[in-house]
Amino acid sequence: MREPSSGTTTPAGSDRHWYRIVGGAPLTGSVEVSGAKNSVTKLLVATLLTPEPCTLSRVPRIVEVDVVLGMLAELGTQVEWLDSHTVRVTTPRIEDASLAEAYSGVNRIPILMMGPLLHRVGEAVVPLPGGCRIGKRPVDFHLRGLRAMGAEIIEQLRSVEVKTLGLHGAHVTLPFPSVGATENLLLAAVRAKGTTVISNAAVEPEIIDLILFLQQMGALVDVEVDRTIVVQGVEALRGATHEAIPDRIEVASFAAAAVATNGRVDVVGARQEHVATFLNHLRRLGGEFQVSPHGLTFHRARELTATHVQTDVHPGYMTDWQQPLAVLLTQAKGASVIHETIYEDRFGYTRQLNEMGADIALSTFCLGGKACRFASRDFEHSAVVSGPTRLRGTDLEIPDLRAGFAYVMAALVAEGSSLISGTRFLERGYEDPVGKLRSIGALIETVPADVPPDSTDSTGAAGSRATG
Known part of the structure; x- marks a missing residue:
C-alpha cells in the first residue's frame, strides 16, 4: 500500500490552536447550519461511480471534507471549487485503485470506496478503519455483503484487498441497521447486475440524501416501509448536481447550547423533520423551539428538569446528540438517564465533565429503557446525570469529534475561564x-497551541494545560 503523495491533504496530527472560553454569557442571535458532514463525505464517494462531472453544494469547509477530497485526488479525481461551498469533482479515470495506508484510522470513508472502485476497475486496496483487525469494528457487515455480491476479499492486518469480475445482485440481511454497511451496499448495488435487497437497512436522513443523489445519477433505488432497500442495478451512471442536507448534529448542538446558557438562538437552515426526536426530548426537559421559514429558534421555556433518553437508530434519538445533551442535563433538576445503544464505549468524555463539577455516574446496566445488545457485556453504556450542578472553568482536552462540542458547551456554561486543547478533532466536523x-x-x-501552560488569559485567570 502506497504512502500519500506530497499534495495529499491529511488530518493534522496536532492542534494549530486551542480555544480559550469565558463562561456565563447567554448565546443570543442567528447562526447558519452547514451541510451535513455525514452526508457530504458519502456523496463525494458516490461521484466515483461515474466518469462525468458531479457538482455538490452546501459543502462544509471542514477538515473531514479536505481529507476525503485528498483521498479522491489519490485515485485520480479532479477537484474544482466553484464558490466557497460548491465543489465540482470529476474522475474521468481511476489512476490508482490503492489508497495509502496512512489513511488507516483517519476515518471510515476508504471502506466505502470498494464498490465504486470495483465497478470502475475491478479491484481496490483500502485501509481498514482504525488500522485493526475486522473483529474490533463491525466492517464484517460490509465485507459479508460484498462477498455475497461476488467480490473476492483478502483481509490483511491493516488493509483489505478486493477483486471481482463483476458484482451481481444479492439479498443481504444486516444483523444491525448499520449506517456504514447500508451505504457500502448501496454504492456497490447501484451498478451491480440484477437486483439487490438490503434488509434491516439504516434509513437515516443522510442515507436518504445519498439515495436521492444516486437517483439523480440514474440509479433505481426503492425504500420500503420495513427497513428494506431494493436496488435494481444499471449499467452506467451519469453526473449530477445536488445540494446536501443541513447537518442535524450541528443543529442539535447549537440548540442544546442555547438552552444550556439560557439564551435564544435562530439556527438558519435547520429542518424540523431531521431533528423531530431531539425536539421532543428538548421540550420534555424544559427547552422550546419555534419553526420559521428560515429554520428553527431555540430557547429555554422553564426550569430544566430531568429526563430519560435512549439512543437508537433513526428515527430514534441519535447517538451523536447525546454528548451535548449530557452537558445540558448537568443543569437540569433531578437524576437523568442516558442509555447508549449504538456504541458500547461512548461515555469516556464524562470524566473531564466530572472534574468541572458535573455529577455523572456510569453503569454497565441498561438503565431507563429496554435491554440492548450490550446487556451483560460489561460495557459502561448508561449514564446517570444528577443536577443541577455548578460547573467550573478548567483545562480540557478533547478526545474525539462529538465530545468536542460538549466540552465547548460545558465551558460556555461554567464559571470562569477554560482552555481547550484537542481542537483539531472538533474542527474535523464543525465549520468555523x-x-x-x-x-x-x-x-x-x-x-496558539504552543502557549505556555501557565499563561494568563485575557480575563486574568490563570490555568494549566489538561493532561487527561
Whole structure:
C-alpha cells in the first residue's frame, strides 16, 4: 500500500490552536447550519461511480471534507471549487485503485470506496478503519455483503484487498441497521447486475440524501416501509448536481447550547423533520423551539428538569446528540438517564465533565429503557446525570469529534475561564466553530497551541494545560 503523495491533504496530527472560553454569557442571535458532514463525505464517494462531472453544494469547509477530497485526488479525481461551498469533482479515470495506508484510522470513508472502485476497475486496496483487525469494528457487515455480491476479499492486518469480475445482485440481511454497511451496499448495488435487497437497512436522513443523489445519477433505488432497500442495478451512471442536507448534529448542538446558557438562538437552515426526536426530548426537559421559514429558534421555556433518553437508530434519538445533551442535563433538576445503544464505549468524555463539577455516574446496566445488545457485556453504556450542578472553568482536552462540542458547551456554561486543547478533532466536523459561536455572543478566542501552560488569559485567570 502506497504512502500519500506530497499534495495529499491529511488530518493534522496536532492542534494549530486551542480555544480559550469565558463562561456565563447567554448565546443570543442567528447562526447558519452547514451541510451535513455525514452526508457530504458519502456523496463525494458516490461521484466515483461515474466518469462525468458531479457538482455538490452546501459543502462544509471542514477538515473531514479536505481529507476525503485528498483521498479522491489519490485515485485520480479532479477537484474544482466553484464558490466557497460548491465543489465540482470529476474522475474521468481511476489512476490508482490503492489508497495509502496512512489513511488507516483517519476515518471510515476508504471502506466505502470498494464498490465504486470495483465497478470502475475491478479491484481496490483500502485501509481498514482504525488500522485493526475486522473483529474490533463491525466492517464484517460490509465485507459479508460484498462477498455475497461476488467480490473476492483478502483481509490483511491493516488493509483489505478486493477483486471481482463483476458484482451481481444479492439479498443481504444486516444483523444491525448499520449506517456504514447500508451505504457500502448501496454504492456497490447501484451498478451491480440484477437486483439487490438490503434488509434491516439504516434509513437515516443522510442515507436518504445519498439515495436521492444516486437517483439523480440514474440509479433505481426503492425504500420500503420495513427497513428494506431494493436496488435494481444499471449499467452506467451519469453526473449530477445536488445540494446536501443541513447537518442535524450541528443543529442539535447549537440548540442544546442555547438552552444550556439560557439564551435564544435562530439556527438558519435547520429542518424540523431531521431533528423531530431531539425536539421532543428538548421540550420534555424544559427547552422550546419555534419553526420559521428560515429554520428553527431555540430557547429555554422553564426550569430544566430531568429526563430519560435512549439512543437508537433513526428515527430514534441519535447517538451523536447525546454528548451535548449530557452537558445540558448537568443543569437540569433531578437524576437523568442516558442509555447508549449504538456504541458500547461512548461515555469516556464524562470524566473531564466530572472534574468541572458535573455529577455523572456510569453503569454497565441498561438503565431507563429496554435491554440492548450490550446487556451483560460489561460495557459502561448508561449514564446517570444528577443536577443541577455548578460547573467550573478548567483545562480540557478533547478526545474525539462529538465530545468536542460538549466540552465547548460545558465551558460556555461554567464559571470562569477554560482552555481547550484537542481542537483539531472538533474542527474535523464543525465549520468555523469559533466564528459561529462569537457571532451569537460566546466569549471565545483562539490561542496558539504552543502557549505556555501557565499563561494568563485575557480575563486574568490563570490555568494549566489538561493532561487527561
